[in-house]
Amino acid sequence: MGVLNMTKKIVIVGGVAGGATAAARLRRIDEQSHIVMFEKGEHISFANCGLPYYIGGVIEERSKLLVQTVEGMSHKFKLDIRNLTEVIKINRNEKSVTVKHVITGQEYKESYDYLILSPGARAIVPPIKGIQEAKNLFTLRNIPDTDKIKLWVGEQKPQKAVVIGGGFIGLEMAENLHHLGIEVTIVEASNQVMAPLDYEMAQIVHQHIRDMGSTLILNDGVQSFENTGKKIILTSGLELESDMTILSVGVRPENELAISADLNVGSRGGIIVNEYLQTEDPFIYAIGDAIEVKDLVQQIPTMVPLAWPANRQGRIVADNIYGKNIAYKGTLGTAIAKVFDLTVAVTGNNEKTLNGLGVPFQAIHIHPLSHAGYYPGGHQLSLKLTFNPEDGSIYGVQGVGLDGVDKRIDVIATAIKAGLTVYDLPELELAYAPPYSSAKDPVNMLGYVASNIVDGALRTFHYHEIEKLISDGATLIDVREKEEFDLGTIPGAKNIPLSEIRERIVEFPKEKTIYITCQVGLRGYLATRVLAENGIEAVNLSGGYKTYSQAYGLKQQSTLNCINK
Numbered sequence: 001m002g003v004l005n006m007t008k009k010i011v012i013v014g015g016v017a018g019g020a021t022a023a024a025r026l027r028r029i030d031e032q033s034h035i036v037m038f039e040k041g042e043h044i045s046f047a048n049c050g051l052p053y054y055i056g057g058v059i060e061e062r063s064k065l066l067v068q069t070v071e072g073m074s075h076k077f078k079l080d081i082r083n084l085t086e087v088i089k090i091n092r093n094e095k096s097v098t099v100k101h102v103i104t105g106q107e108y109k110e111s112y113d114y115l116i117l118s119p120g121a122r123a124i125v126p127p128i129k130g131i132q133e134a135k136n137l138f139t140l141r142n143i144p145d146t147d148k149i150k151l152w153v154g155e156q157k158p159q160k161a162v163v164i165g166g167g168f169i170g171l172e173m174a175e176n177l178h179h180l181g182i183e184v185t186i187v188e189a190s191n192q193v194m195a196p197l198d199y200e201m202a203q204i205v206h207q208h209i210r211d212m213g214s215t216l217i218l219n220d221g222v223q224s225f226e227n228t229g230k231k232i233i234l235t236s237g238l239e240l241e242s243d244m245t246i247l248s249v250g251v252r253p254e255n256e257l258a259i260s261a262d263l264n265v266g267s268r269g270g271i272i273v274n275e276y277l278q279t280e281d282p283f284i285y286a287i288g289d290a291i292e293v294k295d296l297v298q299q300i301p302t303m304v305p306l307a308w309p310a311n312r313q314g315r316i317v318a319d320n321i322y323g324k325n326i327a328y329k330g331t332l333g334t335a336i337a338k339v340f341d342l343t344v345a346v347t348g349n350n351e352k353t354l355n356g357l358g359v360p361f362q363a364i365h366i367h368p369l370s371h372a373g374y375y376p377g378g379h380q381l382s383l384k385l386t387f388n389p390e391d392g393s394i395y396g397v398q399g400v401g402l403d404g405v406d407k408r409i410d411v412i413a414t415a416i417k418a419g420l421t422v423y424d425l426p427e428l429e430l431a432y433a434p435p436y437s438s439a440k441d442p443v444n445m446l447g448y449v450a451s452n453i454v455d456g457a458l459r460t461f462h463y464h465e466i467e468k469l470i471s472d473g474a475t476l477i478d479v480r481e482k483e484e485f486d487l488g489t490i491p492g493a494k495n496i497p498l499s500e501i502r503e504r505i506v507e508f509p510k511e512k513t514i515y516i517t518c519q520v521g522l523r524g525y526l527a528t529r530v531l532a533e534n535g536i537e538a539v540n541l542s543g544g545y546k547t548y549s550q551a552y553g554l555k556q557q558s559t560l561n562c563i564n565k
């Protein structure tokens with residue numbers, strides 16, 4: 001492997017995603033090194049991501065969560081694993097750590113040549129009135145948390161659960177508790193669940209959660225816990241009964257060790273590392289949820305507590321300790337979650353982020369079928385792409401749907417990483433047969449629509465601009481067929497079906513921009529082309545009435561609807 005041939009002693013703090021990956025890779029690089037992995041918990045290398053599904057009974061055996069045991073991994077990789085041992089201090093001047101056995105309290109020092117910090121993150125527990133007295137309140141991070149929840153469910157047989165926080169883990173827990181037949185209420189302080197989604201995409205999730213029979217309360221937080229947690233009073237004054245409450249309002253990096261060793265942390269508390277994952281101390285590296293990373297697209301600092309970065313960094317850090325100098329270039333934040341029957345996935349920058357940064361961008365929405373319409377079982381999925389309107393470079397994508405979301409997001413994540421632009425997306429030759437896709441895959445479609453915009457062949461407007469446009473006197477034409485229009489349209493829209501547009505061209509005023517809407521954006525685009533040929537300037541509603549109705553929570557379309565014109 002071309003590595004330096006000197007036996008090293010490497011100490012790792014944290015024995016799960018990042019730490020265990022680093023340990024295994026270190027051993028594969030060098031058979032001689034002394035690798036000590038400290039883990040304050042009992043378990044190492046367990047499947048954090050599977051915990052909600054074990055609670056819900058989808059994963060039936062607890063042992064399946066324990067990917068490696070202390071004995072098994074020690075033996076397999078010749079590691080010195082010390083679980084139930086917390087690292088309590090880094091003594092940088094003497095290159096040692098002070099550790100404490102969590103049961104015996106015994107303290108000692110362990111020297112290192114290189115130290116890897118992978119201590120992860122911890123669940124945020126805000127100082128809400130009554131929270132300390134709440135007996136039915138749980139957070140979820142590790143196996144003991146899981147055991148407590150599982151025990152409570154088994155013994156107390158809760159009828160009603162409240163999940164506080166609508167992030168990935170909160171929603172996975174909501175789904176799994178619902179799966180157990182528990183009535184679930186989700187309380188989210190902001191106006192949407194799943195922060196990496198933009199609002200109109202999150203609205204699809206909101207509707208689905210409600211359709212599945214769970215209660216979703218947005219724009220409301222917890223003011224206090226009463227009666228040992230059995231009653232929850234919200235900021236709005238609303239009172240909820242709860243037999244069990246899951247608190248899932250985010251995580252904060254485990255940075256105390258680093259701070260007390262005078263290592264730099266960023267504004268959100270993440271340990272600062274260079275591109276080789278080295279802190280300012282050349283003998284100390286840090287990885288995983290505890291570090292600040294660069295947003296791969298914008299190259300600005302961010303925090304992304306996910307498993308892929310932790311695993312990737314675990315491997316890189318081992319390589320770099322052995323002189324390979326592999327740069328970690330940044331994190332896209334590619335993420336996916338199952339929310340009841342929906343798949344929700346994202347990568348890169350969404351509109352909220354780009355607006356916040358003041359980065360000029362364009363966004364498009366499409367609602368293609370997951371596979372060929374004539375083959376049974378296709379479902380409409382909703383995709384939103386953000387990109388640079390000047391050069392077509394891709395900023396990010398979000399997808400929500402019953403089927404086929406994951407692979408589209410993964411392809412775009414790959415495209416962003418490879419530096420492809422929207423012009424490259426139509427050129428991607430993706431696997432097609434009717435049960436899987438269409439000859440023009442949704443990824444190709446995103447590329448066609450976005451490149452039309454960059455070329456100036458298509459101008460779009462967005463659902464959130466409509467109200468002002470109408471009040472300013474804009475002309476909005478719905479080009480769907482009359483039967484569709486009659487089922488529901490945007491207030492203020494007039495119906496001129498695409499099929500009649502050429503005969504009725506005189507009805508379009510030439511002196512002003514015409515705003516066009518259709519079902520998903522395709523017929524609207526065709527209409528703008530006809531109008532343009534007739535000297536009429538027209539812009540098309542991104543994602544059509546489908547995006548509009550999703551954004552405003554109108555139930556006209558269900559997520560199972562297959563209209564794709």
Ligand SMILES: Cc1cc2nc3c(=O)[nH]c(=O)nc-3n(C[C@H](O)[C@H](O)[C@H](O)COP(=O)(O)OP(=O)(O)OC[C@H]3O[C@@H](n4cnc5c(N)ncnc54)[C@H](O)[C@@H]3O)c2cc1C
Nearest residue numbers: 014016017018040048049087119120288289305306307310
């Ligand atoms: C319920 C749940 C579901 C998740 N689902 C997903 C998912 O679907 N997809 C995804 O990408 N990510 C998911 N994640 C996030 C993912 O698990 C983390 O991003 C990943 O585990 C981070 O790896 P890490 O090594 O930084 O930290 P961890 O894997 O958390 O490991 C850190 C370990 O360090 C130990 N430790 C901390 N301080 C010390 C100390 N001083 N001394 C000794 N030991 C210490 C901790 O006890 C902990 O075991 C999920 C997380 C949870 C909790």
